[in-house]
Amino acid sequence: MIDDETTAGHIQELRRGTVVLACLVRLRQPDYGYALLESLNSLGIIVDANTLYPLLRRLEKQGLLVSEWNTEEARPRKFYRTSPAGEALAEVLTTDWRRIDDALARLTTGDDR
Template identity: 65%
Template structure:
């Protein structure tokens, strides 16, 4: 395995862990799945739908997201938004992220 493959693998692992934070942050405003995929992509998080939709269901089951169907348009869409508990968890995750970053910087 060459160094670019090794880097790609580690970057994928790093991003996988940050997608939860990114989704919770974006979903402060109600958004449907495909629009969330586009927003994440524009922000530098290339996420596949086969990864995102199970994540959304898991976060909803954990109480971090709430959802509701919008049937006013010709095509019904399920909109997700971050719950109050999800916002609290996001704040905690971001604080931990900052502490980890500071710790790593101290090691360099």
């Protein structure tokens, strides 16, 4: 039997790349960090705030997201959206995700031809 720590580590590793793709796809419509966090979690893509906010900053630094501050409300919020470069990467990652998903489906059903 695999211990819980080992399982948790592998699950975290598996999710790491999927969170990047999920953010790029979800932020095709601009949103702020907390709303994105809630949206992803409600979809079953579990991500911690301490993981998401540094990821958003990194993706922005890489030119995959752009941001702007909305100061019209009582509380200013930084809104992120996917840049054209982020959109291109999302397409590549989605294609590869589908290829991997298909391969894993064939492996798990025994149809690994």
